[in-house]
Amino acid sequence: MKLAITNGRVIDPSQNLDGDFTIYIEDGVIDAIRRDKKPRGGYEILDAKGAVVSPGFVDLHTHLRDPGFEYREDIESGSRASAAGGFTTILCMANTNPVNDNASVTSMIVNRAKEVGLTNILPVGAVSKGLKGEQLAEIGEMVKAGCMAVSDDGRPVMNGKLMRHALEYAKSFDVPVITHAEDLSLSEGGSMNEGAASTAMGLKGIPAAAEESMIQRDLLLAKLTDHHLHVAHVSTATGLEMIRRAKKEGVRVTCEVTPHHLVLTDKSCSDYDANAKVNPPLRTDEDCAALIKALNDGTVDAIATDHAPHAQDEKEKTPFDCANCGLIGMETALPVLLKLVHEKKLPLKRLISLLTSGPAKAFKLNAGSLKKGMPADIVIFDPNQNVVIDPHQFHSKSKNSPFAGWKLKGKVLHTICRGKVVYGMSLRGAQATWQSK
């Protein structure tokens, strides 16, 4: 099939492109980008007038809950959420049941993702067997089966020696080690950021130092082993400052921040709204400002959602301190992040690079670019369309979003994965592969 996307404002940070172009797609790959308006030669036309066309978004951090917790999400519903959010490549964490700590689980995820075929799913393998933090998982075999990185995400690797060995061993297979930085002895029993709000609510707090001390340890280990450390969901100003300094020193480190840590603070937990309970916890206004600054100055490599589906029983229907941590983010990421653009805190081009070329470069993924020969993974969105966030409209199985009811701007119109329209109306009003709700 030959497809041409016309009339859109094409923004592709990987080749510093911003302007009116027509994108030509053939056999699922980008064939050309040209200035011409009227494609000739049997192309189906997708008119993107008034919209932004960019490489499909890349999410380095999601939880698809499959296998094991399919009541929260599965590979199919997660793929739909991904497509609806404009993501065409997503990495999924290993805290499934069974844990993705061996090649058979990796293969199962890879195969199921291909069957569904709505988004590129790249598994992240566990660092340690059973995420127990005791023995290394079979990292080599998992990489062979398709894992792009390793992480015990959800938990830190508390044992420094094991973390050192994980970095060294992963180096042999050229995959990054993603750290969920948290000193469990400092965060124990905590359910939100330690500060005025936790005191007022009578909830045990998690101090910023619980995260920062672990980031610092892992930066030192990355330096020691000279291997690529990726710091997941950085939430504090000091944490970012340490990463900034390490980068200057030449330590091989990349990092991500989440949309929720950019726009929400611990005040969102007031009234005991467990949808705002997340790990690391929502911090302060000063932290948000520092995170946004780091998006702009290049300290942050990627924005990742940490999409973490939970059933209502695990969130809203239970006391705050017993509720699970995490929130879903793939379907709200774009409008939430565009808020920063509309408020002039972040240029649109920079935002797109943090969702495309940034993460792709950090993890050396064959994604996040519209260069000739790249997979035709594309998102077309209207950055100005008004939306009201309604979790009941989500394609995810779970509804745990702290953004419910938010009035924002920005809507994904079409998502194209490997040349196939996987979200939005297809050409000439026909049904897409599957229709959005």
Place this chain on the structure above:
Amino acid sequence: MSLSQRHILSVNDLTQKDVALILKTAENLEEIAHRPVKKVPALRGKLIGLCFFENSTRTRSSFEVAAKRLSADTLSISTGGSSIAKGETLLDTIKNIEAMQPDLLVVRHASSGVPQFLSKQVACPVINAGDGSHEHPTQALLDLMTILKEKKKIKGLHVAIIGDILNSRVARSNMILLKKMGAKVSVAGPATMIPAEVEQYGVEVAHDIKKIIPKADVIMMLRIQREREADGLFPSLREYARFFGLNRETMRHAKKDAVILHPGPVNRGVEISAEVADGPHSVILDQVSNGVAVRMALLYLMCGVKQMSF
């Protein structure tokens, strides 16, 4: 006259008028305890659910006596005896109780925020009888009543709250309510037991209790839970008692007319020595009597009875 609030979840929600009404009503109802027949029919036919998801003797029996003095029926559940132990969720349990048409629920839970959460799930009013480290509004109200009886005023009094502020719902409710009513409040204890940004309550912080005891008109001692030792908040009960406990020696610096409160149960020899707990400054048992009166007042005001009939 009626309360501005349907539920009693946090003392934050109470207006000064509410507080005055509660205390006035409590004073009126108090005398029932001294009658030969300690019962009035004010809440006859009303069902009060006492939902204690955390162990409690004092607060629970206080509510029970309060309800019975007003002729209400009570329905009692507690963690050990309930289906919570069988894995039923909190919400299921409360929905089942609600199906028995209670007129009011009294809720105690180890997790902060549970009474708020349940108040949105049930049709009847809810009283927070203590939630996690968050609040214990009825304790603060009975403490206020006790202080008022002794000192005849609140405005301008200096109240010192000493002990584990970090884990204390009693401290939080008292800080808020006492400040609201015009008292000056200091908190003291080892820094491990002072929560982050406690200054938001408008209180002064001290780590040396000898510095605030001489200034205090009211000294409120908090119970030290033994498990905090294992948690690393202090090295030993002995050392705690020596530096942060109230005893004859520390009381030597106190004002002659200072009164001592304690929400109970008392750890004799830890946060307060036996002779001080039983001494002339102590109003600890008055707190218990006033507790029944305050709770009667709340049940009475919240159960929708229009006419005073006692």
